[in-house]
Amino acid sequence: MKVYRVTEKKWTEYVAEILKEFKVFAPVKKENSTDFEEITVEKIGSIYYEGTTPSTPLKAFFFPVKENVVATEQKQARVILGVSNCDLAALDLLDNIYLGGDFMDHCYKENRDHTIIFGKDCDDLKETCHCTSYGLTPYCEKNCDISMSVSDGYCYLSPLSEKGETFLGQFKINDNEVFDCLPEKVIQKRTAMAANLQSQNINIPDEKASRKGIEKENKELWKRHASTCVSCGACSMICPTCHCFLLIDLKDFEKVKNWDACQFAGFSRVAAGEDPLMKLYDRLKFRYLCKFVYKPDMFNALACTGCGRCIDACIGKINKNEVIVEACGQG
C-alpha cells in the first residue's frame, strides 16, 4: 500500500486546486448533525472530517431522489470527500443491483463513473453506529478511490483504485512524502475506534443471528413494533442500501426515477387491489427480511451496514436493533 503524507494546511490548498476542475462535496457541520454540501473555496475550512455519518446517504449521489432517466444530461466530474465505511459498504449491494444482471442502469453507471470517492476514518461515533456488528470496520479498505486518514496535523492519503492513483497524479499529490504503510498512530486510532464500537454494541446480534431471529413468525412482536410506525418511509430513504424506486411518466416518453419505499402503502398493490404488503406489520417485517434474508441471498452483499440512520430517523421511535434483539430472543 502507498501512503502519501500531506500537511492539513497543504491539503486545503489541494482542495482549492481540485475545485478548479471538479465539483466537490464534503460533510459540513450543522446544528445537530453533519451533512454533505457542495464545497466552494470559502467553505473549504468548514469541511468536517471528524464527524460520523452525514444525514444524507452516499447513494443519493448515484441514485438521486429524482432523476430523468430518458432525457440525457451531461454529468459533471465530481469529488466526494469524507465518506464513511458504512456508506461505502453499501456500494457492494447497489453496484450488484444496478450494474449487474442482464440489464445495466446507465444513469447509475454514469454517476458512478463521474465520481472520485475519498473514504475516511471515523474519529467519532454516535450512539446508533454499529458497523462492526456486521463485520465492517470504521475505516475503509475498499469501495473508494482514495482513503484518507487525518492525524496530528497531517492527512494520509492512500490510493485504493486506479482511478484514485491517477487522480493523485493529476494534482501532483503523489509528489509528497510516501510511505508503505500508515503510521502506528493512525492504526492505533483505528483499532481503538473499532473496539469502542464493539463494546458499545455488545448486545447486537451479527447478521447471521439477526437473520434467524427475523425469519421466525413472531407476529405479535411485529404487530407491536409496527403500532407506532406512520409509514413515512424515512427509514428507507436515509438507508444507504435501500434501492427502491418508481418510474413516473412525463411527455415525450420521458421518465423520472423517484425514490420509493416498501414502507409506503400501495408499494406492492396490483391492479385488482390485492396487496401482499397491505398490513403495516407485514411491511415492517418485510423491510427486515429484505435486509437480512433476501438481499444477502440474492446479491451476496450486506443490505444493512450498521450506519444507524434508520434508528435516528424513525418518528415512531422504532429501534431496528431493539427489534432484532427481541426477535432473536423470542420463540
Add this chain to the structure above:
Amino acid sequence: MQELNIYKPIRAKLIKIIDESPLIKTFVLVPEVEFSFKTGQFIEVTVENVGEAPFTPSSSPLETKQLEITVMKAGYVTDAMHKMEVGQYMGIRGPYGRGYPLEAFYDKEVLIVGGGCGFAPIRSLLYNLKAISDKLRKVTLCYGSKTPGDCIYKPYITELRETPKFEVYRSVDKTDESWQEKVGVVTVLLDEIEIDVANSVTVVCGPPIMMKFATKKLLEMGYPEDKIYLSMEKNMSCGVGKCGHCAMGHYFVCKDGPVFTYDQIKNSPNIWM
C-alpha cells in the same frame, strides 16, 4: 448487457383496436424498431404522460412485424389505454423476464389452465405450441370466465377447436341461455378431461385466487411440483430487476419470472397474496 438506456421506450403505432369484451381490448402495435419476444416474456407499455404497466403480448412470438397486447381495464394506465385511438403511439420496453421453457414440453401433453385476462399470455403460448405441435403429444386448454360475455378471443377458440392435437374446454361462473358449455369455476373442467398426468406438464395463468385453487387441484391430480408452470403477477415499475417493486421472497418476479414452477416459489411468502 442490452440497450444503452433500459428505461427509454421505443415508439409503437397503434394500428388496430379489437373489442374483446366490455372491459377487455386487444391493441395491435407496430414498433418503429424491430422487436421480438419469447412466449411468456412481458413488455412494459407506456402511455405518454400517464404511466407504464407490464403486459404479456398475446400475439405469436413468431410474428415480428407487429405485436398485440390484450388489456383489461383495471386502473389508471389501463383506463388511459382504453381511451386511445388508432394512429396514436404507445411506448414499449422489453422483452423482459423468463418465458415458458418450450423444450421442457417436448414429447409431452400440455395442459393449460387459465382464467380471466390470463388468456393473453396463454394465446401467445398456444400460437407457439401450434407451430411446434409435431413435437408435442396433445394440448388441452381449460379456460374459465365469469360470464359468457367475458369470454374473449371467440374466433380464435373456434379455430383452435378445429386444430389437430388441440382440445378446448370452457366454463363460466354465471351462465345465461346462450351458453352451451360447462358451468362452474375452472377447476370443474379438470374433472372432465382425459390426460396422461405422468407424461404431461401444466401451465396456469389467471387471477391469483384461480391460480391458487388450480394449483391445489393439479397437485391432487398428481402433477409434480416442478411440472406446474405459474405466471405470477406482481406490482412492477422498472421490469429489469432494479426498482424492488416486484419482490417476492428471494425473487424479483420481473427478472427471475414471471414464469416459475410451483416448486421454485412454494415457500415464498404471499404467492397468492
